[in-house]
Amino acid sequence: MIDAMTRRSVLQTASAGFATAFSADFAAGAAPALAAVPAAKSGRVLRPDFLWGAATSGHQVEGGNVNSDSWVTEHLTPSAFPEPSGDACDSWNRWREDIALVKRLGLNTYRFGIEWARIEPERGEWSMAALAHYRAMLDACAEAGLKPLVTYSHFTVPRWFAGLGGWEVAANVDHFVRFCEMAARALGTGYAHALTFNEPNLTAQLLWQRDFKAAAPFFAMGNAEAAKRIGTERFSSTLTAPPEAVFANMASAHHRAIAAIKSVRPDVQLGLSLAVADEQAAPGESARAAKIVQVYQPWFEVVARDDFVGVQTYGRNVVGREADLAPPEGVELTETGMEFYPEALGATVRWVAGATGRPILVTENGVATSDDTRRIAYIDRALASLAKVIAEGVDVRGYVHWSLLDNFEWNRAYTAHFGLVAVDRTTFARTVKPSALHLGAYARANRI
Ligand code: BGC
Secondary structure, three states: OOOHHHHHHHHHHHHHHHOOOOHHHHHHOOOOHHHHOOOOOOOOEOOOOOEEEEEOOHHHHOOOOOOEHHHHHHOOOOOOOOOOOOOOOOHHHHHHHHHHHHHHHOOOEEEEEOOHHHHOOEOOEOOHHHHHHHHHHHHHHHHHOOEEEEEEEOOOOEHHHHHOOHHHOHHHHHHHHHHHHHHHHHHOOOOOEEEEEEOOOHHHHHOOOHHHHHHHHHHHHHHHHHHHHHOOOOOOOHHHOOHHHHHHHHHHHHHHHHHHHHHHOOOOEEEEEEEOOEEEEOOOOOOHHHHHHHHOHHHHHHOOOOOOEEEEEOOEEEEOOOOEOOOOOOOOEOOOOOEOOOOHHHHHHHHHHHHHOOOEEEEEEOOOOOOHHHHHHHHHHHHHHHHHHHHOOOOEEEEEEEOOEOOOOHHHOOOOOOOOEEEOOOOOOEEEOHHHHHHHHHHHHOEO
């Protein structure tokens, strides 16, 4: 834990003017700044190669991902999205600044996604320019001394792939495997860790929420509309496909993708990330056990031989007789309506490590809030819970915060703020929040 004095001085430094729009200078190293943030003096020293990072995904920050499935569904009327992703954070053009920010914050890892829809915008047509773009990002990370963590697939797929039935069709797995092999060849050796999929169990998890379940017919309607729009018979988007229709194909895609990537890069550490909440049983009758069997167990088996498991945790669910219960009256809620419950992190890491026997990398953890003091509190409490688990001997390889930037938060568009760095919606100017410096202080000290 960062000690009280350090925390106070981080906050004082922050309030002395960090929250103004100085990020371009900051990223370039010109701002006065980080020497003023003292390293933490207490807490457990972590392994020297511990990954401290911040994450983004291609679709959520790049902007203009016009050949993706999401771009199609964002433009339907009615749409599940309050507004389209549009220019997002313009990271397609501003990625150098993003990487420089990660570096200047004192983190050592940048997690970012490569967008299949840009790399293969039409079936079998490969964009060498898009591959070169991602390769340049990896080169820039290397120059900055950062260890990138690459996500091969973060929910979005090319619209032609959705039009072929997406993950619901076994034969489509070949397309993904080809993409992985092509990308692995082009990306070179500039990364040591990668995820095939981001949260392939998310839809299964969300279906335990009454609201999401109620929206399922609306999603099916959206897929039918999307098919009409692109002139295909069907359309299947990752987040709206029925989990039971995609599980076997995504599991096989994961294993085959690992083989394809390892055939090019035998040394790279590969896994996938899971959406893991601290699943607690409501008093009395609870369907928790059934939920675990449906949402997690099958994926724990899929990752049994992976190099690591990515754990992504935002809070807890209290599971009632048939579904998750709504958070009780009076508890603090985040901007996405979840209970503010940072301690979930320690519990989920302990659970997944025990259930899979694999090393753990926290690939996402964060909170949607416009009050940055709450993000600081969240980080402190989440890391304190992680420290306990590490002290118990659990093999935790890193902590990557979601997200580097306030970005396109899917069906909440730009209304949920997960970023360590704010982004002006018109100029795309980045503004570092105090919480970013706070996380950076942990990273620089490599202690929690
Ligand atoms: C996803 C991110 C998302 C975040 C916050 C995770 O489920 O991987 O894409 O923005 O949660 O909701």
